[in-house]
Amino acid sequence: MKPVRIGLLGIGTVGGGTFEVLKRNREEITRRAGRHIEVAWVAARDLDRARAIVGPDIPVVADAVAAVSDPDVDVIVEVIGGTTVAKDAILRAIAHGKHIVTANKALLAIDGNEILSAANTHGVMIAFEAAVSGCIPIVKALREGLAANRIEWIAGIINGTSNYILSEMRTKKLPFAAALEAAQRLGYAEADPTFDIEGIDAAHKLTLLSAIGFGIPVQFDRAYIEGISKLTDRDITYAEELGYRIKLLGITRRAPTGIELRVHPTLIPAGRIIASVDGAMNAILVKSDAAGVTMYYGAGAGAEPTASAVIADIIEVTRLMQAEPEERVPFLAFQSDALSDVRILPMADVETSYYLRVRVKDVVGVLADIARTLADAGISVASMLQQGAGDADNETDIVILTHRTRERNFDAAIAKLVQMPTVRPEYARIRREDLG
Numbered sequence: 001m002k003p004v005r006i007g008l009l010g011i012g013t014v015g016g017g018t019f020e021v022l023k024r025n026r027e028e029i030t031r032r033a034g035r036h037i038e039v040a041w042v043a044a045r046d047l048d049r050a051r052a053i054v055g056p057d058i059p060v061v062a063d064a065v066a067a068v069s070d071p072d073v074d075v076i077v078e079v080i081g082g083t084t085v086a087k088d089a090i091l092r093a094i095a096h097g098k099h100i101v102t103a104n105k106a107l108l109a110i111d112g113n114e115i116l117s118a119a120n121t122h123g124v125m126i127a128f129e130a131a132v133s134g135c136i137p138i139v140k141a142l143r144e145g146l147a148a149n150r151i152e153w154i155a156g157i158i159n160g161t162s163n164y165i166l167s168e169m170r171t172k173k174l175p176f177a178a179a180l181e182a183a184q185r186l187g188y189a190e191a192d193p194t195f196d197i198e199g200i201d202a203a204h205k206l207t208l209l210s211a212i213g214f215g216i217p218v219q220f221d222r223a224y225i226e227g228i229s230k231l232t233d234r235d236i237t238y239a240e241e242l243g244y245r246i247k248l249l250g251i252t253r254r255a256p257t258g259i260e261l262r263v264h265p266t267l268i269p270a271g272r273i274i275a276s277v278d279g280a281m282n283a284i285l286v287k288s289d290a291a292g293v294t295m296y297y298g299a300g301a302g303a304e305p306t307a308s309a310v311i312a313d314i315i316e317v318t319r320l321m322q323a324e325p326e327e328r329v330p331f332l333a334f335q336s337d338a339l340s341d342v343r344i345l346p347m348a349d350v351e352t353s354y355y356l357r358v359r360v361k362d363v364v365g366v367l368a369d370i371a372r373t374l375a376d377a378g379i380s381v382a383s384m385l386q387q388g389a390g391d392a393d394n395e396t397d398i399v400i401l402t403h404r405t406r407e408r409n410f411d412a413a414i415a416k417l418v419q420m421p422t423v424r425p426e427y428a429r430i431r432r433e434d435l436g
C-alpha cells in the first residue's frame with residue numbers, strides 16, 4: 001500500500017522527538033498503521049538547524065503556510081505552537097483536505113471551535129492527543145474508554161513545568177527562578193514560560209478536557225486561572241506540616257448550576273497518590289458514574305513522551321483515512337450537533353474549601369475574633385493553627401483550614417478579616433480539595 005506522507009511543521013522539541021521516534025520505530029509503526037509513514041518535508045525558520053536534524057534526503061521549507069497545500073502530503077503535523085502561523089497553516093491545510101495532528105493546546109483552546117468546525121466541513125480528521133499531558137492517552141480515555149459514563153469531575157496535574165518547579169522547591173529547596181530555568185533547559189516549558197507558571201497552559205488543556213468530558217464547546221475565555229508565581233516557601237512548608245502538598249491543579253466539575261473550569265494552586269492531602277506525582281510528570285483523575293475514579297499518569301512534557309502521543313495520532317489517522325467521517329470518533333467525544341450549552345460557572349459561584357494564612361498581632365482574643373468573623377459569614381473552620389511564637393514585632397502567622405463554602409462568601413469574609421486592627425492586610429489563600 002502507498003505510504004502515508006506527512007508534512008512536519010516545526011522541528012523543535014516535539015517535532016525533533018517525533019522525527020526521531022518515527023525513524024527509530026519505523027517497522028513497529030508500520031506494522032501497527034498498516035502502511036509506511038514517511039516525512040515528505042519539514043518546515044522550520046532556521047533551515048540549517050533543521051537540515052542538521054533531518055539530513056540531506058528530506059526537504060526543509062521555510063514557508064509553513066504555503067507548504068501545507070502540497071498535493072503529495074496526506075497529513076499535516078503541526079508542532080510549531082502559537083496561534084498565528086499555526087492557525088493559518090492548519091486552516092489552509094484543512095481547506096486542502098489534509099488531516100491534522102497537532103500538539104497545540106493554546107490554539108485549540110482559543111480557536112478550537114472554529115478549527116473543529118472547519119475540519120467537520122471538509123471531512124478531515126484533527127487529532128490532538130499530544131495537546132493534553134504529553135504521552136498520557138487521556139483524550140482517548142475520555143473519548144472512547146469512558147464513553148459509557150457520565151463524567152462528574154476531572155482534576156489533574158496537567159502542566160509539567162509548574163509541577164517540576166513545585167517539586168524542586170519542596171524537595172531541594174531550590175528557588176523558584178532556578179527551578180524554572182532548569183525546566184526550560186529540559187525542554188518542558190512553553191516558548192513563553194509565563195504560560196506555564198501562570199496556569200495558562202494548564203487552562204488550555206483543561207478547556208479541552210472539559211469539552212471532551214462534558215460535551216460542551218471549547219470555552220477558554222471562561223476559565224478561572226491562577227498560577228504558582230505567588231506561592232511562597234512558607235505556605236509550601238505550612239501545607240506540608242498540616243499533611244498536604246500544594247499542586248497546580250486543573251479542575252473541571254459538573255456542579256448543580258453549571259460547570260466549574262478552574263486552574264489554581266491546590267492543597268491535596270499528602271496521602272493521595274496524586275500528591276506524590278513529582279517533577280514533570282502529570283496525573284489526571286477522572287470521576288465518572290459507572291467507572292468511579294480512574295487515574296492516568298505519565299510524562300507530561302518532553303520530546304519523546306510528546307512524540308509518543310503525536311505518532312499515536314498519526315497512526316490512528318492513517319488507519320481511519322478511508323473511513324467515512326461519521327464512522328470516526330467525534331473530535332469532542334460527543335456528536336457535533338449534540339453539544340450542550342450548560343454554562344461555565346464564574347469562580348465566585350464555585351464551592352470549595354480553603355487554606356488561609358493571615359499574619360496577626362499575637363494578642364489575647366485574636367483567634368476568637370477571626371473565628372467569629374468567619375462564623376458570621378457562615379464559614380465553618382476545620383482547624384486553626386498558630387504557626388510559631390510571636391516574632392520581634394509580636395506578630396505571628398495563623399493558618400486556617402475551612403470546610404466547603406462558596407468563593408463569593410469566602411472573599412467577603414477575608415475582606416472583613418483584613419480590616420481588623422489585629423490582622424495584617426497581606427494574606428495567602430489557597431483552595432483545598434479532598435479528591436476523594
Ligand code: NDP
Nearest residue numbers: 010011012013014044045046079080081103104301302306
Ligand atoms: P519549540 O520551540 O521547541 O519548536 C517549535 C518549532 O517550530 C521550531 O522548529 C521552530 O523553528 C518552528 N517554527 C516556529 N515558527 C515557525 C514558522 N513561522 N514557520 C516554520 N517553523 C516555525 O516548541 P515545542 O516543540 O516545545 O512545542 C511545539 C508545540 O507542541 C507547541 O504547541 C507546544 O505547546 C506543544 N507541546 C510541547 C510540549 C513540550 O514538552 N515541549 C509537550 C506538549 C505539547 P526554528 O527552530 O527554526 O525556529
Ligand code: HSE
Nearest residue numbers: 159160161188190301
Ligand atoms: N509546557 C508544557 C508543560 C508542555 O510544561 O506541561 C507540555 O504540554
